[in-house]
Amino acid sequence: MDILLFGAFPYVAVVVFFIGTIWRYQTGFKYSSLSSQFLETKKLFLSSVPFHVGILVILTGHFIGFLFPSWFTSAGGGGIISFETITLAFGLSAIAGLIFLMIRRFQNERIMTVTTKMDILIEFVLLVQFGLGIWIAIELRWGSQWYAAVMVPYLRSIFTLDPNISAVSAMPVAVQLHVIGAFLFILLIPFTRLVHFLVAPFHYITRPYQIVRWYWDKKAIRDTNTPWTTTRPKHL
Amino acid sequence: MDIRSQMSMVFHLDKCIGCHTCTVACKNIWTDREGAEYMWWNNVETKPGTGYPTKWEDQEIYKGGWEKHSSGNIALKGAGKRKGLLNIFYNPALPTIDDYYEPFTYKYLDLIESPQQDVQPVARPVSLITGKPIDIKMGPNWDDDLSGTPDFARKDPNLANLSAAEQEAMFQLERMAFFYLPRICNHCLNPACVASCPSGAIYKRGEDGVVLIDQSVCRGWRMCVTACPYKKTYYNWSTGKSEKCLLCFPRIEVGEAPACMHSCVGRIRYLGVMLYDADKIEQVASSNEKDLIKNQIDMYLDPHDPEVIAAAKANGIADSTLRAAQNSPIYKFVKEWKIALPLHAEFRTLPNLFYVPPMLPVMAMVGEQKGDSPKLHSVAKNWDDKWLYDTSLDEIFGTIDNMRFPLKYMANLFGAGDEKLLAEKLKKLMAIRIYRRHITVGDISAEKSAAALANVNLTADEAEAIYKMTSLPKFNERFVIPAAHREQALEMIEATEEVKGNTGFGFTEPPVRGL
Numbered sequence: 001m002d003i004l005l006f007g008a009f010p011y012v013a014v015v016v017f018f019i020g021t022i023w024r025y026q027t028g029f030k031y032s033s034l035s036s037q038f039l040e041t042k043k044l045f046l047s048s049v050p051f052h053v054g055i056l057v058i059l060t061g062h063f064i065g066f067l068f069p070s071w072f073t074s075a076g077g078g079g080i081i082s083f084e085t086i087t088l089a090f091g092l093s094a095i096a097g098l099i100f101l102m103i104r105r106f107q108n109e110r111i112m113t114v115t116t117k118m119d120i121l122i123e124f125v126l127l128v129q130f131g132l133g134i135w136i137a138i139e140l141r142w143g144s145q146w147y148a149a150v151m152v153p154y155l156r157s158i159f160t161l162d163p164n165i166s167a168v169s170a171m172p173v174a175v176q177l178h179v180i181g182a183f184l185f186i187l188l189i190p191f192t193r194l195v196h197f198l199v200a201p202f203h204y205i206t207r208p209y210q211i212v213r214w215y216w217d218k219k220a221i222r223d224t225n226t227p228w229t230t231t232r233p234k235h236l
Numbered sequence: 237m238d239i240r241s242q243m244s245m246v247f248h249l250d251k252c253i254g255c256h257t258c259t260v261a262c263k264n265i266w267t268d269r270e271g272a273e274y275m276w277w278n279n280v281e282t283k284p285g286t287g288y289p290t291k292w293e294d295q296e297i298y299k300g301g302w303e304k305h306s307s308g309n310i311a312l313k314g315a316g317k318r319k320g321l322l323n324i325f326y327n328p329a330l331p332t333i334d335d336y337y338e339p340f341t342y343k344y345l346d347l348i349e350s351p352q353q354d355v356q357p358v359a360r361p362v363s364l365i366t367g368k369p370i371d372i373k374m375g376p377n378w379d380d381d382l383s384g385t386p387d388f389a390r391k392d393p394n395l396a397n398l399s400a401a402e403q404e405a406m407f408q409l410e411r412m413a414f415f416y417l418p419r420i421c422n423h424c425l426n427p428a429c430v431a432s433c434p435s436g437a438i439y440k441r442g443e444d445g446v447v448l449i450d451q452s453v454c455r456g457w458r459m460c461v462t463a464c465p466y467k468k469t470y471y472n473w474s475t476g477k478s479e480k481c482l483l484c485f486p487r488i489e490v491g492e493a494p495a496c497m498h499s500c501v502g503r504i505r506y507l508g509v510m511l512y513d514a515d516k517i518e519q520v521a522s523s524n525e526k527d528l529i530k531n532q533i534d535m536y537l538d539p540h541d542p543e544v545i546a547a548a549k550a551n552g553i554a555d556s557t558l559r560a561a562q563n564s565p566i567y568k569f570v571k572e573w574k575i576a577l578p579l580h581a582e583f584r585t586l587p588n589l590f591y592v593p594p595m596l597p598v599m600a601m602v603g604e605q606k607g608d609s610p611k612l613h614s615v616a617k618n619w620d621d622k623w624l625y626d627t628s629l630d631e632i633f634g635t636i637d638n639m640r641f642p643l644k645y646m647a648n649l650f651g652a653g654d655e656k657l658l659a660e661k662l663k664k665l666m667a668i669r670i671y672r673r674h675i676t677v678g679d680i681s682a683e684k685s686a687a688a689l690a691n692v693n694l695t696a697d698e699a700e701a702i703y704k705m706t707s708l709p710k711f712n713e714r715f716v717i718p719a720a721h722r723e724q725a726l727e728m729i730e731a732t733e734e735v736k737g738n739t740g741f742g743f744t745e746p747p748v749r750g751l
Contacts, residue, residue, distance in 0.1 A: 028452025030750030032476035035456050037330055039365070039473055045326045052325040109366040110333075114473060118751045191751055199455055201324075201434030205317055209431035210517075214442035 005180055006165040010158050013187035020190025021198065033196035039110040047100030054094025055126075058133070061087050062147075066155055069148035080142050087144075088137050095130040098123065118192045125188065129181040136174050151179075238514040239537065239548040241557050241718075242425065242445035242588055243483060243507065244566040245497075246576045247418055248706060249594035250665070251504040254416035256280050256377070258496035258505075262420075265484070265495050269747070271474025273339035273364045276376060277481035278496040280418045283649065284392040284406070284641075285379040287417075289335040292467040293580065294393040299329035301428055301465030301583030302521065310522045310584055315432035315463040324434065329462045333473065337374035339364035365473070383407070383414035394648040402642045413640045415594040417649075418504070420496060421468040421481035422579070422587030423447050425512065425535075426521040429480070432463030437478075443720070444509075445588065446483045451747070454478055465583035475749050489720035497715060506709075508564030508716040509557055510588070511537045511548060521584045528581045528652055535586075536571055539564070560718035565705060566590065573702050575661050577650040592706075593650050593658060595665050633691075636662050664692045668706075671699045 025031060037044050065072055072080075102123050105111050137143050150167045157164040168179060189195060262278040281287045295301055299314025312319070314329040342359040350357030363370040379388035384407040395403055405411065423440075427447050430438045437453035438460055440446070449460070449469070456476040460469040469480040484494035492498065497505040512535050523531045537544045539561035548558055561567065569576040569590060576590035636643070636659055643655045651658040667688040674685035689699055705713065 029475070029477070029747060031452075032454065032456040032750050034476035034750060035458055035471075036473070037327060037458065038332055038461075038471045041330060041332045045328075048325045109368060110363075113366050114749070116749075116751055193750065195750075196455060199435070201321070201436075201455070201457065203436065204321065204434040207436060209316075210426070211430055211433075211436055211439040212442045213439040 002165055002169040005176075006154075006168050007163040009180065010163070010183045013183040017186050017189055021195070024190045024195055025198075031195060031199070032193075034114070034193045036105075036111050036114055039114065040104065040108050043100065043104045043108075047097050047104055049097070050093040051097025051101055054090045054092075054097055057090040058087065058094060061090075065144060065147050066152055069152040072144045072148040080144060084137065084142055084144060088134070091130065091134050091137060095127070095134060098126055098130060102127070118188075122188055122192045122194060125181065125184060129178065129185060132174050132178045132181060136178060140172060140175065151175075237547050239511055239544065239551045239553060240442065240445065240514045241548075241553055241561065242510045242512055243423065243488065243717075244445075244510040244564075244570075244588040244590070245420075246506040246566050246569045246590045246592065248504045248506070248592040249415055249417070250592065251502040251706070252280070252416040252418055252594075253502045254280055254282070254380070255501050257499050257501050258418060261495040261499035262481075266482075267479075270364075271472035272470070272479065274333060274336045275470040275472075275479065277468070277470075277479075278418065278420045280377070280416050282377075282380050282382060282388075282414050283417045284383055284389040284395065284414065284645070286388050286391050286393075287379070288376070289331050289467050290374070291391065291393050292465075294396075295465060295583070298331060298465070298467065299462055300467065301463070301585060302426070304522060304525075304584070308522060310518075312428055312432055312463055313465075315428070315459040320432055320434055320457070320459045324457060327458055327462055330458055330471075331461065331467065333365070334373075337376065337378075338370060338372075340370060340372055340375070381414065384409070384412045389414070394645055397648070397653075398642060398644055402644070406641055406645070411640045417579075417591075418496075419466065419468070419579075420589065421447065421483065422466060422585065422589040423483060424588060425514075425532075425586035426517050426584065428463040428465060428583075428585050429460035429469045432459040433457070434459060438469075441485075444485075444488065446485050446488070447480070448482055448485070449478055449480055451477055451479075465580065465585065466587070475747055477747075488717055491717050491719065493711075493715040493717065503709070503714065506565040506569065506705075506714050508566040509539075509561040509718055510564060510566055510570075511539050511544060511553070511558075511561050513537060517586065521586055525582055525652055526654060528584065529577060529654070529657065532578065532581065532586050533570060533574075536567070538571070539567065554718070554721060556721075557718040560716050563716045565709070565714060565716060568701075568705060573664070573698065575664050575702070577657070577661060579650060581652040591650055592665070593646060593661055595662065595669070633663050633666060633688075636666065660692070664694060667692045667694060668699045668702055671696065672703055 037048075105115055105119070105123070140146075150171070154164060154168045168176065171179075185194075189198075258278050259276055259280055263276065266277060267273070267275045276288065279288050287293065289298075291297060292300075295313060301313055302310040303313045304310050340361045340363055342361050344359050347357050347359050360369050361372050362368060379385075382388045384390075389407065390403070398406070423446055425445070427438070427440060429449075430440060430447060433449075433454075434457045435453055435455045437450045437455070439448060439450065441448065454477045456471070456478065458471050458478065460478050460480075461467070461471050463469075464480075469478050471478050484492075484496075487494055487498075493505075493507060497507055516535050520528075520531045520535050539545070539548075539558060545558060549555075566576075569592065576592050578587045578590055581587070639662075643658060644653075646662075647653050647655040647658045650661075670680055670688040671685045674680040674682060686696075689696060694702075
């Protein structure tokens, strides 16, 4: 059972994520953040902002721990305590934001009309995941230490295609559920509105403000030496 | 010099009768769908009035357009790289559905299927979003013809710098006037929507300057809705994508006029090509407020100038487009005759929709006459009050100084606050009326007509041409649309032999909301 959940399921999740994401990206029209701010804006500020800021900081923390575990294993006691307190605050901010978002969704008829089953599913998955994460952070201290020491080797073993599940099978149930939840989250990304973070518009920072698209290059058409078929616009 | 061609428009406001045929034509073709019910890519507003969405001109509320900073550079007021990305989880300046109105229909079937009863059955209004019964608070064009009303006309943002006395005078029952302001997307030269889009989904077409939203790239970040100061980009709450007026480009490409223009009953709309120098966009958009309109109009180039023609050809502009530019009614109204002005140039987007300002609020003075005034008809001795609409032209431009709307109000709309500029255009229009009245009615002397024309630097030939283009234009004079050379364009985009027998080109996905 452990082999299935911690050895096989991560691969299923990642493969489904990649294939699903490519499929989803190709259906360009359905690819959107599906914002509901246009239908209700007052309650959104105190829910969307804490949720997004919280989840982004927490996810970044997990990634940094995964990439540079030595930063945490070598950190001193004071540093660990303040680090964990700060991340716990962001975790609480994320779960509070999520709960506000869910209350907003279920209370507002307009938003319920633009709610899909996947929206509700992913919100409950995230709620459980956040709840477990916070419970782990409080009850199983100090997470940043044993995450770097125990979980990172397991996650890295998955990436090197040599899953070593002995460490994770010995972990408390809450941690095991948190791991399964994480891969379930990855699996669900292409089938939910979560896809929008994959197209976070960072390219906006460097692009010029105005965009002009030319459908065909008239200069090239006028040039009799160039056949039309070689002058297709680059974006097509 | 980087010469480009731009589809531009003129709306002649004196001819607009406010029939909303344009609006209905547009609605039937483009926005009669779920999520788009509330959108009116073309709408006709009554001025003074709050418009659609309510008070859209007040950028302190909506944060649209560009603003000039003390450094001399312009930046988006409510969006842009820093503001847009920082506010991506929550856009504080996004209008919501209630700023437009909640779309509704009525349960008409209840009228037919009602059982026999003592009272008349009622068709209750239901929301087109939730399907549940609602109390309608606002609807499309609910300010129609309601000049003077406290909820609409008196909240017009253009009244902001008018004194209380001026506003009171404007809305006196006997003096009250209004005119219609039809609006579509301006397909600006410096579009704020394009600049605000984090995804880069909005673009200006190089060939004809139409501004479009790429539906497969739009991710629903909603910044364009904030950035457009004319509020002509709309968020489709159902599909999670933004949409806007596309100047009926599938029609333009085959030489047809856009639906709103084609269907216009008053024939107020003109469409044609303007050539402009794209290198000057940023510089012109950053002009001082008082020079904005002048600099924008100077930016459009003379399509008869051999140098311009050579530069345009070098830039790949087709001969057919050049010919269209030479016959463009827009060029005549804006550059030759100089009687058309952009709406709210102070938003700095360099809009390509120009308006010939209306004479209606100018034409007739109204004043209380003495009981024995010779101007009053003999019947007037029976009247309690002796108000008179004076349409006589005894003093040539007297009515402009005593117009029923303060000139300041009109200048806020069309002159970026410049009253002199507006008076100049109105005088021209008035001079042409005097000239035509001399010819058709004959109660104005030739000397007086000539003096009026001379006063505004118009020749009789020009006056005649303006009159003809205003009153008697043929379809092909109103709409001068160059060939789009779609046959070439298609071969650039698709290998035609590969899609032979298919239904069409380009976007063929059904517009369905994502998961």
